[in-house]
Amino acid sequence: MMNKKEKIVHAAIEVFREKGIEKTKISDIVKIANIAQGTFYLYFPSKLSVMPAIAEVMVEKTITAVKNEVQEGAAFTVKLTQVIDAIFKITCDYREILALIYAGMGSTEHIKEWETVYEPFYSWISQFLNEAKSSGVIRDSIHVERTSKLFIGLVESAAEQVYLYDSKQDDQASIQKAEVLEFLKYGLGIQE
Numbered sequence: 001m002m003n004k005k006e007k008i009v010h011a012a013i014e015v016f017r018e019k020g021i022e023k024t025k026i027s028d029i030v031k032i033a034n035i036a037q038g039t040f041y042l043y044f045p046s047k048l049s050v051m052p053a054i055a056e057v058m059v060e061k062t063i064t065a066v067k068n069e070v071q072e073g074a075a076f077t078v079k080l081t082q083v084i085d086a087i088f089k090i091t092c093d094y095r096e097i098l099a100l101i102y103a104g105m106g107s108t109e110h111i112k113e114w115e116t117v118y119e120p121f122y123s124w125i126s127q128f129l130n131e132a133k134s135s136g137v138i139r140d141s142i143h144v145e146r147t148s149k150l151f152i153g154l155v156e157s158a159a160e161q162v163y164l165y166d167s168k169q170d171d172q173a174s175i176q177k178a179e180v181l182e183f184l185k186y187g188l189g190i191q192e
Helices: 004-023 026-033 037-043 048-069 076-093 095-106 109-134 144-165 170-188
Strands: none
Touching: 004 026, 004 037, 004 048, 004 095, 026 037, 048 076, 048 095, 048 109, 076 095, 076 109, 076 144, 076 170, 095 144, 109 144, 144 170
């Protein structure tokens, strides 16, 4: 059972997808969420203030997809490929919502919340890289926290180039993934 805030977030995703950010009214969101308009304002001061909550839902989906894709005990390069695959799949499956989030958060003061929203994902990738560093699989000089942000930025950006900007380029995904993998192998100094 969803709580009221979750209902608002899921309704906002639905309405934003259908009408776009500009044409969406709070009354549209509360109608779908089946709550009173005053209730909306208890959680969010404006329609754009829902964006960080939508972004959180997407980051949670991404982390879950990555965890489900990555096989324990696999070689680091295999795991790396699985992380890339999971991020590309999420970006493909949720391209409209991701485009909305970027449009909505990029045009508001909420851009500052981006790092907070991404913290759990940075943390997971940091742990993933730390394990590889401890095992001597990647170069010892790596700064794990900083590299986790670069890692996520690179992979998400590469996926977005295929799915958000070149909508006719789905066949380019495998080429793009291979390039990202090669780039990361060199950057991380993989010794497998």
